[in-house]
Amino acid sequence: MILTQESIQEIKEKTAKYPRKKSGILPALTVAYRQLGYVDDEIYHEISKVIKVPYVEIAEAATFYTMFPKKSRGKYLIQVCHNISCALLGADSLISYLEDKLGIKKGETTADNLFTLISVECLGSCSTAPMMQINHDFHENLTREKVDGILETLRSEA
Numbered sequence: 001m002i003l004t005q006e007s008i009q010e011i012k013e014k015t016a017k018y019p020r021k022k023s024g025i026l027p028a029l030t031v032a033y034r035q036l037g038y039v040d041d042e043i044y045h046e047i048s049k050v051i052k053v054p055y056v057e058i059a060e061a062a063t064f065y066t067m068f069p070k071k072s073r074g075k076y077l078i079q080v081c082h083n084i085s086c087a088l089l090g091a092d093s094l095i096s097y098l099e100d101k102l103g104i105k106k107g108e109t110t111a112d113n114l115f116t117l118i119s120v121e122c123l124g125s126c127s128t129a130p131m132m133q134i135n136h137d138f139h140e141n142l143t144r145e146k147v148d149g150i151l152e153t154l155r156s157e158a
């Protein structure tokens with residue numbers, strides 16, 4: 001087992017609150033992600049055994065959401081919105097700019113394990129497009145200069 005006894009216990013406690021076992025899938029994935037920083041096939045199987053829900057249902061839920069990656073991510077997860085408002089205001093060029101600045105492609109993590117770059121669907125901040133979320137913080141009305149400043153600040157804080 002890769003999940004610790006503490007995680008397994010927490011998963012059991014959380015899922016016991018729900019009348020349907022399936023309702024415990026997301027809480028279980030959240031516990032596993034918090035422990036490991038990723039959730040892959042092996043973990044789907046472990047969760048399946050713990051909460052007694054078929055593996056395929058765990059995998060379906062985990063791969064539907066962007067918050068349960070199969071590989072661990074950098075300290076800062078940069079999620080750039082590529083949906084319509086942001087796309088109209090330059091999201092693609094912003095993503096290319098970030099790829100160049102960080103020396104990685106979308107979906108990759110920098111060699112120093114500091115930044116992971118992904119693009120995502122609408123984050124609900126369309127009126128301040130283009131925008132991105134880094135960990136829990138929104139950065140809005142982005143320009144290349146703003147992006148430079150944000151990356152510089154994060155690097156200095158790391």
Ligand code: FES
Nearest residue numbers: 081086122125126
């Ligand atoms: S389209 Fe980008 S936040 Fe909604």
